[in-house]
Amino acid sequence: MKVTVYIPESSMRSPRKMVREMLVDLGSSLGIARQLTLRDIRSQYRQSVLGILWAFIMPVANSVTWIFLSMSGIVKLASTAIPYPLYALSGTLLWSVFIESLNSPLNQTNAAKSMLSKINFPREAIILSGVYQSLFNGFIKVILIVVVFMIVGIYPGWSILFFPFAFLSLVLTGTAIGLMLTPVGLLYTDIGRFIQVAMQFLMYLTPIVFPIPQSGWGKMLFNLNPLTQLFMVCRDVLSGVATNYLTGFFIVNAVVLLLLFISWIIYRAVMPIIIERMNT
Amino acid sequence: MSESLIIVDHVSKKFCLDLKLSLWYGMKDMTSEMLGKKNLGHDTLREKEFWAVKDLSFEVKRGECLGLIGKNGAGKSTMLKMLNGLIKPDTGRIEMHGSIGALIELGAGFNPILTGRENIYNNASILGFSRDETNRRLAGIIDFSEISEFIDTPVQYYSSGMRVRLGFSIATQFNPDVLLIDEVLAVGDMGFILKCFNKMDELFPNTAIIFVSHNMPQVSRLCTDLIVMAKGESVWQSHEVSQGISLYYDLFELKPGNFVGSEKATIEAIYLTSRDKDSRTERSLEISHGDELNVHIRIRLDEPISSPRLGLMFYDKEQRNFGEVFNFGDFISIEKAVGCYTFIAHFPEIQMGQGVFSITVAMTESSSYNSKIVFRMQSAISFRVISTHHGWAPMQFTPVWSHVEGGF
The missing domain is CATH 3.40.50.300 (P-loop containing nucleotide triphosphate hydrolases)
Structure with a gap:
């Protein structure tokens, strides 16, 4: 018979046992995550008339603003490999995918508070379900980008086969950063607000609506930003442009996977402490 | 197992x-x-x-x-x-x-x-x-x-x-x-x-x-x-x-409850006695299962009341009303009277099991067509019964059993 022991000692003191439990729980959270995802997707638009359209309205409105600014000459932008309206549209849509996955660990955990404080189930399911939902919602946006690209005659070619990896790494990067901030974010709401502010700022340091500057310290900042590698690869692959960011892309991904693993350990270990102090 | x-x-x-x-x-x-x-x-x-x-x-x-x-x-x-x-x-x-x-x-x-x-x-x-x-x-x-x-x-x-x-x-x-x-x-x-x-x-x-x-x-x-x-x-x-x-x-202290009622009458005093015990001298009256219990009530009537009746309701710790007394009128008649009166209800043998019980006192006034409440005092007084019977039910009976040979 299975014996479960609860003691005050930190789980860090028996790392082998901890990793074993993490893997077991990850396995058993797959089914739950699937069910939670179905639950959220089903209920998300049931009380809405426009339904899934809302997934597009914000990013499209955002890119329209930038297309207007660029066309009217209010803002002078460097030239882009694809026509600027498409650059801005694909940028803002992909950015919204990234932001959603970044907010997801904190939002999902907050939404599951009442469950977390009453039912003992693998906590991984919450995070995993967030990843699933980001992938699902993101996938719809990607379809939109591809369709618009094709209409104006931009075809991705074989490089599209690489896109799922690029897309996954975009979502996992967001998840890793979001998950890292979640434990403190659950205690202090400052973290949630900080993310909002920081991300607005970060958007302009990433090739979303601005192309990478040709020279100067702006160019350096863009290149130092690890997100640049991810977004450039995503967009280049979608638009069939040869990309020179692959090396950086793989380095960033290796770091992200490590970060994801560490945040996972922290999330698990501190959950009992948070449930104890959380308002339910 | x-x-x-x-x-x-x-x-x-x-x-x-x-x-x-x-x-x-x-x-x-x-x-x-x-x-x-x-x-x-x-x-x-x-x-x-x-x-x-x-x-x-x-x-x-x-x-x-x-x-x-x-x-x-x-x-x-x-x-x-x-x-x-x-x-x-x-x-x-x-x-x-x-x-x-x-x-x-x-x-x-x-x-x-x-x-x-x-x-x-x-x-x-x-x-x-x-x-x-x-x-x-x-x-x-x-x-x-x-x-x-x-x-x-x-x-x-x-x-x-x-x-x-x-x-x-x-x-x-x-x-x-x-x-x-x-x-x-x-x-x-x-x-x-x-x-x-x-x-x-x-x-x-x-x-x-x-x-x-x-x-x-x-x-x-x-x-x-x-x-x-x-x-x-x-x-x-x-x-x-x-x-x-x-x-x-x-764990829960039983405090006397609210007094509700008209200005016509009020309870001046209420206390309990059992053999040599008296609730006025003891903080909480303890009586043994099978002992007698006397409820002393002093009432002041400020206005004449037609056919006043006094009722006692017994509550257990669960606030279950498990027993009542409504035969006051069979013994006493104070028609159209004012002033102070003392009544005693004598219970020869208390059959309750272990625990704390409270008594709610109420007075009613009857006219030819209806009866209405003059006052009611919830949990006016309480007492504890000491018993070896720890049963869940408030009443613990002790009948005399006998074995009958040969069946019915």
């Missing part, structure tokens, strides 16, 4: 009442948890902390049900959360054997927009069922909940009773080794509660149950062992369930 499925060994848990400090302690605890410090300092209190659970030890075997009772905030639910692995103990050790089922706020995680049927799948998966298992048990779950006609209605249109029905049906469809129950049967109707108890009786022989409740009839119905908790500590722990229940009631 006598293995212990739940072993709790000197477990304590502390809590902080101050929000800002609590969050800050949370940050500190998270840091020391991550650094894997050997001495976490969990055994000492920090500023504004208190022991929500202190030094609790018990074992529950298969086929046993341990009741945790006590006032609000005594630490019962905190203990359950630790047993369920939701929060960690600060000291001590908890060992749980086998699968654990928890009935703590049924239907947590129900999505109000989704239908009952969809929520069955969600809830079941969180409780650890696979989709196939749920498919197999779906009919049973819907059947047990008795809400099949609403099963495709969004849960937000369910009544609270219907939600509990659905939650209970899902949670008890698999047979756990350990079952934790926290005050979940409060909203079901009588029929459903009986059904739940039957279900629990079914699970009982193979399960170790922990039952947290404020409903003493349910506790006495289900529990084989009892812990009375006060301020996080166990103040009483034994197999003598009914004794524990009277102790629980003693």
